[in-house]
Amino acid sequence: MEPQRTSVDPPIKLAIADSLRMKIEKGQLEPGDSLPTLHELTTKWNCSITSxxxxLNLLKEQGLVSGGRGRPLRVRGLGAQTRRSSTRHQWEKDRVHEPEEERRKAGTSELETNKPIGDVDFTATYSRIPASKDVATALGVEEDSDVIQRVYETKDRKTKHRTNWSVSYIPVSLISKNPELLDEKNEPWPGGTQHQLSTVGIEIMKVVDEVTSRMSTTVERQLWGLDTGVPMLRVRRISYDRHGTPVEISDADYPADRTVLEFMTELKEW
Amino acid sequence: MEPQRTSVDPPIKLAIADSLRMKIEKGQLEPGDSLPTLHELTTKWNCSITSxxxxLNLLKEQGLVSGGRGRPLRVRGLGAQTRRSSTRHQWEKDRVHEPEEERRKAGTSELETNKPIGDVDFTATYSRIPASKDVATALGVEEDSDVIQRVYETKDRKTKHRTNWSVSYIPVSLISKNPELLDEKNEPWPGGTQHQLSTVGIEIMKVVDEVTSRMSTTVERQLWGLDTGVPMLRVRRISYDRHGTPVEISDADYPADRTVLEFMTELKEW
DNA sequence: GAGTGGTCTAGACCACTGT
DNA sequence: CAGTGGTCTAGACCACTCC
Structure with a gap:
């Protein structure tokens, strides 16, 4: 039985949530274990079912618990984590000068996913649009100037859940020499963006990744098939050419419960 | 007036939340604007105050809204964002061979913060502990072998809120030659960890940052003074010496509403 | 069909904010 | 002091899962 509660002092929902959270953190409740039912909690804590x-809602918000809908709530384990490494940038660059069959085998970072191809639906959508303020600033161009927006998405063919999403912007002026780059029908392009840019003489020399995170919205949770309490990682990648000019920016979202972003920094010798 | 609702179909709380979310995303409600009061919502949607x-709880979970406690709820804006760049690793290395006064001025990444020193309380806590499985694996040492755990924390002197937190692990065998490295009284160490390791002949050649994110817990929200709906970014940094051996790992937490992590990758010329 | 959580009602009382 | 949101009660009805 839990201690007598006085009128003020921590809300009972917090007391219950913290008590359960501590059990989870101490390992008394392991991933996969069922939590006490609502009814058990009401009698144990002498509180209403709403409290x-x-x-339990708090625990779901915090991503510690999932389930429900007729199933008991269970302690959430960490699912398989996909690693996305910044070494991929160099790897992709190395493949630009390989023959097309090689590049075709390699896949692209826009499509990169753990699933076998064929189990996912891939779509690429190109639009020529005026640059928003945000995009224009990042690319160092005038607001409303002509950019091509390319939205990449993959969905699991069975569950229809999104498995991958990113959007990329390139100033049209940089690539209009090669009309094939303006046509989404050429996607997926063997060798990816770096090869595309190489066809108009652009060599990427530097890539900057900016990482932030925010809570997923209810809509995103439906799209991706996420539990509540799963944040999204947002990566803005800015690619620079030989002159240090930004030539492409790309924003990608990753569900944080299945993603580890890895960045390597080599330091100069003393 | 909102449309008639049938019995099945989206829960009314979702209908309300999505309607408000759309107003926020379209800019009809700007950061700082008050949301409708609970009472207004009940009459507009013909629902109970709980619904x-x-x-509104959903919007708070998603970090779109904050306030309450006698104040009306308001649309949350993005606060000032602190940039943490991976170029810091090289910058710190460059300073290792500078004289002590120089290093002292520079500050360290463990302490790095936007606030003027003197407005924050800094603490460093060292403990010699047996390596947990996780730590042992990352460092490539035996489980339960002797490691030093160093916990760094800064708090705002006025609000008492945490502004910085990280924990670092080093195998004791690597640094026991220099007993000063085992004493927390020498913190903050001018020049930081890279200089500390240099005193026992270790040169860091490679740093790998692993970034993940998870929802903040209620306890963390109190410690850091965070709103609900703010995820935490977790960065595990692994530092490697000349032989490619991991010599230090460090886990740092950053509140996602005020942090951008930046990583630079230079690519080799064709 | 029994049991689970999900949604919702219709209130009450409180702490806190602002005037 | 009036008004806000925060917490809580004591239920009801539903969809879903599992047996």
Whole structure:
């Protein structure tokens, strides 16, 4: 039985939630274990069912618990984590001068996913649009100037859940020499963006990745098939050419429960 | 007036939340604007006050809204963002061979913060502990072997809120030659970890940052003074010496609403 | 069909904010 | 002091899962 509660002092939902959280952190409740039912909580804590529910809601918000819908709530384990490494940038560059069959085998970072191809639907959507303020600033061009927006998405063929999403912007002026780059029908392009840019004489020399995170919205949770309490990682990648001019920016979203971003920095010798 | 709702179909709390979310995304409600009061929502949507509250709760979970406690709820803006760049690793290495006064001025990444020193309390806590499985694997040493754990924390002197937190692990065998490295009284060490390691002949040649994100817990929200709906970024940094052996790992937490992590990758010329 | 959580009602009382 | 949101009660009804 839990201690007598006085009128003020921590809300009962917090007391319940913290007690359960501690059990999870101490390992008394392991991933996969069922939590106490709502009914058990109400009698154990002598509270209404709503308070018990609010406590469990807190744990769901925090991503510690999932389930429900007729199933008991269970402690969430860490699913398989996909590693996305910044060494991929160099790897892709190395493949630009390989023959097309080689590049075709390699896949692209826009499409990169752990699933066998064929189990996913890939779409690429190109649009010529005026640059938004944000995009224009990042690319160092005038606002409303002509850019091509390329949206990449993959979905699991069975579940229809999104598995990959990114959007990329390139000033049209940089690539209009090669009309094939303006046509989404050429996607997926063997060798990816770096090869595309190489066809108009652009060599990427530097890539800057900016990483932030925010909570997923209800809509995103549906699209990706996420539990509540799963944040999204947002990576803005800015690619620079030989002159240090930004030539492409790309924003990608990754569900944080299945993603580790890896960045390598080599330091100069003393 | 909102349309008639049928019995099945999206829960009313979702309908309310999505309607408000769309207004925010379209800019009809700008950062700082007040949301409708609970009472207004109940009459507009013809629902109970609990449903209205649940809708607002969803928006708070998603970090779109903050306030409350006698104040009206308001649309949350993006606060000032601190940039943490991976170029810092090289920058710190460059300073290792500078005289002590120089290093002292420079500050260290463990302490790095935007606030003037003197407005924050800095603490460093060292403990010799047996390596956990996780730490042992990352460092490539035996489980339970002797490591030094160093916990760094800064707090805002006025608000008492945490502004910085990280924990670092080094195998004791690597640094026991220099007993000063085992004493927390020598913190903050001018020049930081890279200089500390240089005193026992270790040169860091490669740093790998692993970035993940997870929702903040209620306890963390109190410690850091965070709103609900703010995820934490977690960075595990692994530093390698000349032989490619991992010599230090460090886990740092950053509140995602005020942090951008930046990573630079230079590519080799064709 | 029994049991689970998900949604919702219709209130009450409180702490806190602002005037 | 009036008004806000925060917490809580004591239920009801539903969809879903599992047996």
């Amino acid at each position: 018990a529910r609010e406590a | 209205a509250r649940e809708a």
